Every structure is written in C-alpha cells, then in structure tokens.
Amino acid sequence: METAGPGLPRATVERIAEEALRRALSDLAGASSFRGVARGVAWEIVAAGGRRSYSLDLLAETAEAMLASRIDDALWAVERTVLSSWEEFLEARPGDEGAALVAASLDAGEESLHQVRTARQQVLEELLERSTRAA
Numbered sequence: 001m002e003t004a005g006p007g008l009p010r011a012t013v014e015r016i017a018e019e020a021l022r023r024a025l026s027d028l029a030g031a032s033s034f035r036g037v038a039r040g041v042a043w044e045i046v047a048a049g050g051r052r053s054y055s056l057d058l059l060a061e062t063a064e065a066m067l068a069s070r071i072d073d074a075l076w077a078v079e080r081t082v083l084s085s086w087e088e089f090l091e092a093r094p095g096d097e098g099a100a101l102v103a104a105s106l107d108a109g110e111e112s113l114h115q116v117r118t119a120r121q122q123v124l125e126e127l128l129e130r131s132t133r134a135a
Contacts (some may be wrong), residue, residue, distance in 0.1 A: 070123065
C-alpha cells in the first residue's frame with residue numbers, strides 16, 4: 001500500500017480530497033451543475049456588457065474548460081492540505097489517527113471551498129478582461 005505521508009495511504013488522501021472538492025462544487029452549484037456554474041459565469045460577462053448574448057454558449061464552453069483545469073489544479077492543493085493537517089494533528093496528539101482523519105477531512109473541506117470559489121472568480125475575471133480587450 002503506497003503512503004502519501006507517515007502512515008496515511010495515498011488512496012485515502014485522494015479520496016478525502018476528491019470528496020471535499022465534490023462537496024465544494026456542489027455547494028457552489030446549488031441546484032445547478034458544474035456546467036451551470038460555467039453558464040452563470042458566462043451570463044455575468046454578458047450582463048456586464050462584455051459580450052453579446054449570442055456568444056453565451058461559446059463563453060460557457062470556455063468557462064467550463066477553464067474551471068475544469070483550475071479544479072484539477074485545486075485537487076493537488078487539497079491533497080497537500082489533507083497531508084499537512086494529518087501530520088500536524090498527529091504531531092500534537094500522537095496515535096490518534098481517527099481524529100487526525102476527521103481533522104484532515106474538515107481542513108480539506110475548508111480548502112476546497114476556498115479553491116473552488118477562487119477558481120470561479122479567476123475564470124470570471126480572466127474572461128471579463130479578454131472580453132474588454134476584444135471590445
């Protein structure tokens with residue numbers, strides 16, 4: 001079994017990070033979907049006057065691709081958070097691996113929310129900037 005840190009299996013780190021990101025994306029999307037989040041970014045650009053409504057589908061596709069790339073990158077950051085939290089907790093309370101997993105999951109959730117919100121904002125700002133330059 002491959003470990004990612006002192007005693008924490010790599011598969012566990014990945015599972016915790018993926019679940020945390022999935023929850024954060026769900027929180028961001030609400031009743032919508034990942035595609036709906038991208039479409040919402042596109043609508044914001046159109047509403048800001050950056051583009052005409054006929055370009056909505058193209059903007060949404062671009063936003064979706066950009067978001068997907070940033071979410072892939074976010075996975076690494078969340079995995080690092082899981083490991084860091086695990087190690088810090090066990091340093092403070094050696095042997096309490098169950099509680100360390102809970103702490104790692106909670107910290108992964110917070111980092112995931114931060115990463116997802118930041119990714120959405122960066123995509124919005126980048127597409128707005130492109131739209132402004134193109135106008």
